Amino acid sequence: MAELTGCVTDFRAEYMAQVRRKRMMNGIILVIFIALMVSGFMIADDRNAGGFWDGLHRLFDFPKEVLGEALGKLNEMPAHFVNFLPSLIETINIAGASTLIGAMLAIVLSLLSTRGMAKWPRLIGFFRRIMDIMRAMPEIVIALVLIFVMGGGPVPAMIAIAFHTAGALGKLFSEVNENASLKPVEGLQSVGATWSQRMWLGVIPQVAPNYFSYALLRFEINIRASAILGFVGAGGIGYELKNAMSWGKGQYDEALAIFILLFATIVIVDQLSSVVRERLTHGKTSRTLEKASA
């Protein structure tokens, strides 16, 4: 009995020591984190053209100026919306085309880099590295170089975004592939199907809803990216925004119209895609429930 109590006290002491150690570790991590945040903020503040505290009260000057001017010309707003609609459509098209092309590339890359599905199992690592590099490449890098070679316009942006999308989606797709059942693939193989037939008929039907859901999410991200690339000269609404901004005073009503268009587009696509994605995943669970209850 005495032995057992001793054992319990030992346990308790050890447990408390462990808790203390953990708390101390957490405390140290917290202190380091706060120190990093504060010193980082100070360095960033120091290297910025204008200081944080000086700029803080000027934060609303620009929005006020824009709104003030735009409110004076409120009657011109609808005309601006109509004017900028084509470039908005171009921005959406850049995002749509690059998502589509990127997703198609990503499907191939992800199939080639999933164990059990790869056409050349030895090259799995190679294709994974390729996807890593494509994913790491910011769109603006490719876009700027391509603008130099091809001139401005939507195509450089489309290629740049598609390139990054292929890498980003490829990784997500290959995670989806890993959860897919290999039985249909084996079945198809036993009747002599080629690799592309096995993938198209055996894997794609299983993973298509998940692919679609990820691609939609990516489309949302790509709309933002294509607006930004427009700002550096790749066409679309970003380009119009840059023009309106560089005019400065006098064109702020146009800038505001573009802000509003862009904002509305992003919010609408965001909401739509979340509804569709909800339905996709939800629909699947209800179907499996049906199957389970049947």
Add this chain to the structure above:
Amino acid sequence: MSIAANESDFLKLQADRHFSRKKLVSFGFPTLALVYLTYIFISFDILGLAQRFEVDNARALVADSYSYKTHIARDNRTGDVTAAIEGERKGTYAPGTAPEWVTLGAAETVIYLGDGHVVTFGAENFVSYDIPGYGLITAQPSRAKGVQAVLPTDDVPAWINLSKNRMAITSEAGRLTVTRNRTEVFRYFMGWELFFFTLDSPYHGLGFGEVMARALGGEHAEIWQDFWTNKMWRHQDVAWAIFETILMAFLGTMGAAIVALPLAYMAAKNFTPFDLVRQVTRRFFDFFRGVDALIWTIILSRAFGPGPLTGALAILITDTGSFGKMFSEALENVDQKQIEGIQSTGAKPMQRYRFGVIPQVTPVLLSQILYYLESNTRSATIIGAITGGGIGLMLTQAIITQKDWEEVAYYIVLIILMVMAMDWFSGWLRRKLISGDESGR
């Protein structure tokens, strides 16, 4: 019996319907995609791209990204000969010196381009270029009579561009341009020039072993100084720029997480009884997310000027919206049983949060934050290019010059390595922090 037949008919009908739907989907989607791409093909004017494509730009870009050229130039008015790498002032050889394949002389300068190609700058602005297998080309540029070129053949080959006042010869060994005022020879070399030391450094041209030996001999401070302040490649500025970019991503992501966490409680169904508060917070999140980082960057740079702080704040504001949404969803998915268990021991609300909620959501939140840290490194590069800070700015500056493609290539490699390193780091930290939590330590 008839019932069974009925049922099989019904099943068959259902299967048929199922099949036709599958058919529709499996053919419909690819067709739609094809139609859309055709539309894009026309509306983006892909065919017109062929005309707009500037082959020369592309060729210069590719060649320049892995090779460099040394210019040997003579001013035909003064007769001064200068040697400069890439023709840049910071890569100019000191007067009276030149690379070892150039023999400077009082009367004539002989330039050996390799493979038997020899260019000679003679007296009185005379130039000759001996091309093996073709012959000797001479020129006598003067202000009054033009370049006065003499070729060994009557017809002018395609690789020589000749007019009265200008001659340009592009051979496989190099390039010679003669105008009335200037005679210039380019010789191309593989690699990135002066990457470690510029010409004014005593360590230029020494082998790696030699430099190491000198470093061990006590000159490491000078060697580092010369490398670090390299005017051509600006290693110091590049290092700062990369640091700034990572700093933007770090401050933005962590700041957003700190701001978003308390707000997420207000937006979570199971923590906020007031529907109005919840709705308002959610709309705020939507607003911050919907106004894109681009617009935030523009607005903020008006107040704070260009720099890393502006970029960090733009990321912070946008991601507050994203984090707020994700965190509140994570909080809504919290398992109530744990909280009830803690409550049953008589815990106060704060303790309930501390021991019932935080341990459940921490892994989810951490993994989201770390994922964003990696993706924001990329965003910080892009925002830096717009707002003027970090490696993004250096990249755009290098691209704008339209000739420093080797620097562009260098920055691209650095950016990719930076993002991959952050990817690896955030993955490592995630494994470390989250698995550390699960093992109960």
